Amino acid sequence: MRIRLLLLATVFWVGTGFSAPAKGQQLIVSGDPEHVHPQLGAYVEEIVPGEEREYAVEVSNPTEKDITALLYMADAIPALGGGMDFTLPNDPDLSSAAWYTTPDRPITVRAGETERFTVNMRIPDSVQPGQYVSVIGVYDDQDHTVEVSDDTQARFVTHVVRKTGLQVVLNFKLDEAKPPQAVPHAAVYAKENEKAFLSILLMNEGGSLSKPEMTVEVKRQDEGKPVLELKTRFDSIYAGTVAQYRAELSRPLAPGAYLAEVITNVNGQMEQKVLPFEVAGEEESTRWGTASSGEVIQVAEDGSPLPAPWLGLHRIYLYAGLLLLIVIVTWRRKRADKRRSREPR
Incomplete structure (x- = not known):
């Protein structure tokens, strides 16, 4: 009952939604084309408990200015209104994002260039059957603001958060996992x-x-x-x-x-x-x-x-x-x- 009450209270906190990250992300994140799933555009692998993995990401900057951002590991979450999203750098790691051993770090990608980075992960020794989805993300919130007007013509300035990332989908004994629910x-x-x-x-x-x-x-x-x-x-x-x-x-x-x-x-x-x-x-x-x-x-x-x-x-x-x-x-x-x-x- 206590859990149900906590959930019910939280529903009213989030019932009106929140601002999603703005469009116009300047950096582009991609994976190793030889290992990325061609349809999903993500790393999709079967895992073995206790194993160590390494994933490569390329971050491209097609703009005319150098961009400094944060390379970090995130958990995949549903986007409000539908679609895919992932957590922010200061959010707690609740799922497979906690398996990465590479710490979050700032990166600088010069104008018109592409940088390659690697991140490491260690699968826990004990893993329940199921699917675990994380994101190797890039977060950029440096001095971006936008002026917005609503239907009543009131004008205000809001801070713009830009983030993009590459999914890592890890499967373990899916045939034994609890069926998906809604x-x-x-x-x-x-x-x-x-x-x-x-x-x-x-x-x-x-x-x-x-x-x-x-x-x-x-x-x-x-x-x-x-x-x-x-x-x-x-x-x-x-x-x-x-x-x-x-x-x-x-x-x-x-x-x-x-x-x-x-x-x-x-x-x-x-x-x-x-x-x-x-x-x-x-x-x-x-x-x-x-x-x-x-x-x-x-x-x-x-x-x-x-x-x-x-x-x-x-x-x-x-x-x-x-x-x-x-x-x-x-x-x-x-x-x-x-x-x-x-x-x-």
Whole structure:
């Protein structure tokens, strides 16, 4: 119960999302073409516990200025709104990023040149069956700012983080690993800049990458007719992580208590949960207009959060909340693995 309460609290911290790294990354990271998977563009290998590995990366600078950045090891995580992302340098290493023995270090790549680097890893002596995805990343946040305006023409300056990286996908006895999951965990409703959003969080406590399909039907608790329906799919929920789907509604929901019936399908494995959420009443709701209880709202996926002045100030807290979710899921997964390993066979 304590874990569930922690998860629920964290949901509200991250329900409105956080700013993703900006586009326009100047450095280019690539791997050894003889060993990189041609379709995935990543190192993909089977591992043996206790082995040591070495990975080569090339960092190219196609610009006309020298660039100094940080070469570091990160864990792969789902991007908010879908897609792939990875942790920042100061985030804790929760999965295979902790296996690297090469420390993070600053690098300088001169204009128009390419530098080659190697990083080393030692596989732990004891590894549970599953898939482990890390990223050899490059992080550059030197004095990049951008001016952004929202729908109300308010202008503000936010710090730009540029990062890029190369995935390292390590598989160990995948046929014995726990099947991938997409367990519905929470539904959160929020309003930003006079727009309404519904977020659904899914947890993957399985042993490999999950690519679920999801359908959501929302009803008022006191009525049987649906007021909102959506259908989507996720492409990258890594083992032991949490993914957030965020949809922008065509109009806000009326104040009251709601139930979101969420159904996920991963390789034919169905998960179904009914998640309650509240829509608080506001004086401005009459100015916005609301959806009647008998009207179905069609929604469109919002791949990234809307810019807002408060987001730049609280980005670190929102991001930390998502990381806390991942920490808790990882801890629960490891505890379950230990229990299974102690069971007599």
